Structure formats: structure tokens, C-alpha cells
Amino acid sequence: MPKLLILYYSRTGNTESLAKELAEGAKKVEGLEVTVKKVQDATPEEAIEYDGIALGSPVYYGTMSAECKKFIDDSVKFHGKFKGKVGAAFASSANLAGGNETTIMDILKCWLIHGMIIIGDHKGDHYGSVAIGSPDARTIANARRQGQIIGELITTLAEK
Numbered sequence: 001m002p003k004l005l006i007l008y009y010s011r012t013g014n015t016e017s018l019a020k021e022l023a024e025g026a027k028k029v030e031g032l033e034v035t036v037k038k039v040q041d042a043t044p045e046e047a048i049e050y051d052g053i054a055l056g057s058p059v060y061y062g063t064m065s066a067e068c069k070k071f072i073d074d075s076v077k078f079h080g081k082f083k084g085k086v087g088a089a090f091a092s093s094a095n096l097a098g099g100n101e102t103t104i105m106d107i108l109k110c111w112l113i114h115g116m117i118i119i120g121d122h123k124g125d126h127y128g129s130v131a132i133g134s135p136d137a138r139t140i141a142n143a144r145r146q147g148q149i150i151g152e153l154i155t156t157l158a159e160k
Helices: 014-026 066-078 100-113 137-159
Strands: 003-008 033-038 052-058 086-093 130-132
Touching: 003 014, 003 137, 014 033, 014 052, 014 086, 014 130, 014 137, 052 066, 052 100, 052 137, 066 100, 086 100, 086 137, 100 130, 130 137
Parallel strands: 003 033, 003 052, 052 086, 086 130
Antiparallel strands: none
């Protein structure tokens, strides 16, 4: 059974809420196992066992949190082991121009270096789901759609 790991760091609960909404969307995909964990409770070695990884972070000075960066840094020793897996990102910030896209792009660049497959969304949040403060109805819809899109890609790749 294909598996998706949704990792996040959240201090205020906003990024955690996004992670849970992503999971709700992914659970709509039949035959997909979805696991949601705090990034500090996961290891890259464990993540290798999944077919896709979505990493979510609050924006800290225009990039990901130290906890998310540590996970990425620790993953370097497994370079090449993530090749062909699906990678995704999501973020939350306090302000409209608070750095969500720069944070998402930093995470996606790391996934690309690992050889992971990235899928965007032609609607809504193109690079990954974002929240400004607490997730509102728009954010929730985009997060659920992102989760479903990721899940569909994972299951399609697993069928090949």
C-alpha cells in the first residue's frame, strides 16, 4: 500500500492545522496510508519507507524553521534514497507578504536535490498550501486539494 508522510513543525498550531487538512484531502485517495507527525518526532531514515513526504513549516525570517531544516540536514546522509518519491511543502505566516512562498520554495529545492517528484496545483496555492494566521475556509480547501493531488500522484506512481 502506498504511504504518505506529512511532517510539520508548529509553535502556534497554524501549521499543525494545515498538516491535518492536508491529511484529510489525502485520505480521500483510496488505498493510500497517511501518517501525520511532528518533524521533531521523525527521522529521515524512517521517511525513506514512505512513497511521499509533505513538509510544513511556519515562516522564520523568510525560510523554514530550524526543526524542519534539521530534518533536511539529517537527510543528506541518505542522498539518493529519496529519488522518485513525491515531495511537497506547505507553510504558514503571520502576514500576507510574510514569506510563505520563499519557505515553500526552500523546502521544494531540497526535495528536488534529493531527486523527488514535485507536483503543483493549477488552482489556488500553486506551490503548496499557505495560511496567513489561522487557516480560513480558502486555506482549508487548498490544503485538502493539495493532499488529494499528492495522494493521487503517489498512488499512480505506485501502480507503475
